[in-house]
Amino acid sequence: MISVEEALERILVQITALEEAQVPLSTSQGLVLAQDILAHDDIPPFANSAMDGFALRSQDTHPQNGVHPRLRVTGGVAAGYVADHSVEEGTAMRVMTGAPIPPGADSVIQIELTNYDGPESTWVEVQQEVAPHNNIRPAGEDMRTGQVIMQRGTEIGPWEIGVLATLGYAHVPVIRHPRVAILGTGDEVIDVDEPLRPGKIRNSNSYLLEAAVQRAGVAEAHRLGVAQDIVESLREKFRQAATYDLILTSGGVSVGDFDLVKDIMTEQGNINFWRINMRPGKPVAFGHIGGVPLLGLPGNPVSTAVTFELFGRPILRKMQGHTRLLKPQVPVVVEDGVDEQVMRRHYVRAHVEWRNDHFVAHTTGNQGSNIMTSLLQANAFVIVPEGGVTIQPGGIAKAMMLDWPEV
Numbered sequence: 001m002i003s004v005e006e007a008l009e010r011i012l013v014q015i016t017a018l019e020e021a022q023v024p025l026s027t028s029q030g031l032v033l034a035q036d037i038l039a040h041d042d043i044p045p046f047a048n049s050a051m052d053g054f055a056l057r058s059q060d061t062h063p064q065n066g067v068h069p070r071l072r073v074t075g076g077v078a079a080g081y082v083a084d085h086s087v088e089e090g091t092a093m094r095v096m097t098g099a100p101i102p103p104g105a106d107s108v109i110q111i112e113l114t115n116y117d118g119p120e121s122t123w124v125e126v127q128q129e130v131a132p133h134n135n136i137r138p139a140g141e142d143m144r145t146g147q148v149i150m151q152r153g154t155e156i157g158p159w160e161i162g163v164l165a166t167l168g169y170a171h172v173p174v175i176r177h178p179r180v181a182i183l184g185t186g187d188e189v190i191d192v193d194e195p196l197r198p199g200k201i202r203n204s205n206s207y208l209l210e211a212a213v214q215r216a217g218v219a220e221a222h223r224l225g226v227a228q229d230i231v232e233s234l235r236e237k238f239r240q241a242a243t244y245d246l247i248l249t250s251g252g253v254s255v256g257d258f259d260l261v262k263d264i265m266t267e268q269g270n271i272n273f274w275r276i277n278m279r280p281g282k283p284v285a286f287g288h289i290g291g292v293p294l295l296g297l298p299g300n301p302v303s304t305a306v307t308f309e310l311f312g313r314p315i316l317r318k319m320q321g322h323t324r325l326l327k328p329q330v331p332v333v334v335e336d337g338v339d340e341q342v343m344r345r346h347y348v349r350a351h352v353e354w355r356n357d358h359f360v361a362h363t364t365g366n367q368g369s370n371i372m373t374s375l376l377q378a379n380a381f382v383i384v385p386e387g388g389v390t391i392q393p394g395g396i397a398k399a400m401m402l403d404w405p406e407v
């Protein structure tokens with residue numbers, strides 16, 4: 001059995017970022033830039049006024065014999081228009097915020113520092129001397145033509161989208177999102193809308209995984225149903241699944257008579273490993289089917305959930321072009337302790353909160369891999385090292401923080 005770290009390493013060397021695609025700007029959120037983004041224009045594209053006021057020549061604002069100068073107003077410029085004449089000596093033009101500075105003017109005085117006779121005033125009295133460039137936002141002050149504004153590898157969020165919009169990127173070069181096939185296995189597994197019958201349980205894993213995939217960045221999750229515990233059924237499902245970027249299965253990877261996933265992987269592709277020294281989730285298989293990476297997760301829902309977070313999520317993040325793949329681990333005080341002795345690495349579901357200057361963890365009760373309710377309050381896994389270690393109440397351990405961004 002290999003360690004969690006070795007498993008992760010063996011998986012991630014086999015995974016590469018997907019190809020580049022151009023997507024419409026409004027659908028690019030959460031995706032990763034595949035190219036550096038260059039400014040094709042100066043931003044702002046033209047010198048413009050930062051205030052509502054009057055554009056003028058700064059040298060015309062000096063008081064003469066202690067008297068505020070009065071300038072002739074020759075017109076106005078609203079945002080979205082350009083002046084049809086210049087500002088000459090002794091004159092001014094009304095300008096609105098965002099309006100291009102008329103030629104001849106080197107400064108703008110804000111309206112509050114002037115006297116004038118209403119919106120149609122033909123004169124303005126300047127009550128304060130202004131320096132050149134006052135209230136003028138020069139062309140290219142924010143971004144210059146040719147400058148690299150964002151680097152490839154950047155995750156696109158609302159602010160990046162705003163910048164891309166101002167630069168005129170109607171389409172954005174991104175790493176395309178992964179398409180993921182999700183496959184259940186087992187004769188006992190029925191769908192969520194079916195009534196329970198003797199011996200049957202509902203398919204929680206496929207739905208859990210669909211949602212977990214959707215939470216792991218931009219990705220498409222497709223449930224392909226449940227394969228029966230016969231070779232033909234699995235072969236058929238795997239044929240469908242092999243057109244996706246990643247295949248996630250649950251169940252059928254153990255050593256039982258009907259654990260056929262490994263057999264089909266060997267038959268149609270390869271298996272890199274199928275056991276990891278951890279709990280929950282020892283039977284995790286990784287390999288390929290028809291060139292498509294396949295992560296075979298355990299059948300027990302808690303094991304599925306935990307091993308997806310540990311291995312499935314980093315796979316998706318890497319395919320999406322992210323470079324930070326792993327959740328942060330922080331020291332926590334385990335208030336109730338972990339008294340169960342487990343020889344394998346133990347990932348204990350816990351709720352962690354910040355209290356009195358440190359992180360405090362509370363485990364979520366029965367840690368059996370079939371106890372789904374142990375997932376409900378969990379926002380972290382407390383990591384208990386290999387070798388039958390216990391943690392005393394109040395003892396320190398590391399916790400993997402599931403709600404925090406990858407580091």
Ligand code: AMP
Pocket residue numbers: 184185186188189201202203204205206250251252253254256298299300301
């Ligand atoms: P297996 O690895 O196939 O032996 O499955 C281990 C356990 O997980 C068994 O109790 C299965 O009934 C259960 N199981 C397998 N698949 C699912 C599923 N899709 N939803 C819920 N439980 C499952």
Ligand code: MG
Pocket residue numbers: 185186187251252258259299
């Ligand atoms: Mg099974």
